[in-house]
Amino acid sequence: MAAELPSRAKVRAGRRPGRPDTRAFILQAAKGEFATKGFDRATLRSIAAAAGVDAALVHHYFGSKDDLLLSALEVPFDPREVIPELAAGGADGLGVRIAETFVSIWDTEEQRLPLVALIRTSVSSEAASALLRDGLVRMILEPIAAAIDSPDAQLRAQFVASQLLGLAVARYVLRLEPLASTPAETVVAVVAATLQRYIDGSRDDGP
């Protein structure tokens, strides 16, 4: 592995092709671009320019702009793999599948810590909130809404999101007791019923 790292001498001579901190440097530039311009207006090219590297190098290190957003937000799992799998089964039982996946990800410490940090950062400022909103809508809520066969599928998916965001804040950020130490299966059962009602409840008891 060490042999593949460019030598100091090589790096100094060139234009930062791959010295160990280039990745961190690009990531820093991406965070700045996303925060000031928002996701839509930031581009791999503008991020590359801010980092003083070639756009191809940004692509080489991070892939697509979505990949870069997930890295910038330090999301510890890839929602583009997790969510479509949940949604694939359609609206039947979707509430319990979402609740189980959500609680199992958040109950795992290595994933909870970066997620708590993500919530703290994202809620703290307007720009960071806009970024979370963009990512949440595109990578999580749209695929879930697509699984809900209803004219107000988007609104239903957002009620689902409201319960999950609140569970994140109450159980994992504020750590309200006894909720924080209630067994996962109890939390899943309680919340799954709410989510399912939001997904396919009638007008009288749903959205």
Added chain:
Amino acid sequence: MAAELPSRAKVRAGRRPGRPDTRAFILQAAKGEFATKGFDRATLRSIAAAAGVDAALVHHYFGSKDDLLLSALEVPFDPREVIPELAAGGADGLGVRIAETFVSIWDTEEQRLPLVALIRTSVSSEAASALLRDGLVRMILEPIAAAIDSPDAQLRAQFVASQLLGLAVARYVLRLEPLASTPAETVVAVVAATLQRYIDGSRDDGP
């Protein structure tokens, strides 16, 4: 009113009895004390000491330590007046009473702005989260739990809190659309049914 303010000359001679910025000075000291020591360990005396004034002056300006906490958190309404009134009717219809009050407070701009600021600040750091948790539990969740006739009343009240915190984040902080512009009565109807299930649902479909 103006006549009651001490003159500059008087103030300069004394030990800050009431010059216009004394209130702000005490509030700043209170925020610092609450943030570093937490609510329980901060005292009117320690806050007075940090502000360089007499404890009686703190009491004169702010009343009790709970009053001071509400001022420090800039809560735009007094939960000690609002919540017991909601809880007084008991568990029957409590979900809809809570949902109506919550949405009507948050949908009012003068109250929403400081509440969004409160959520932003409180979620952003561990110390601020602890302060929100203390205030939330003592002034909101305990009176609500007292209205729920169940051995797990505390847990039920915290599930209620989880849906409301999430609604605050999704509708008012992130402003997800269409949720953010959905009419209040729709949001109240959808959420009230969830809250009522958390309050008195059976084990099979409640906590």
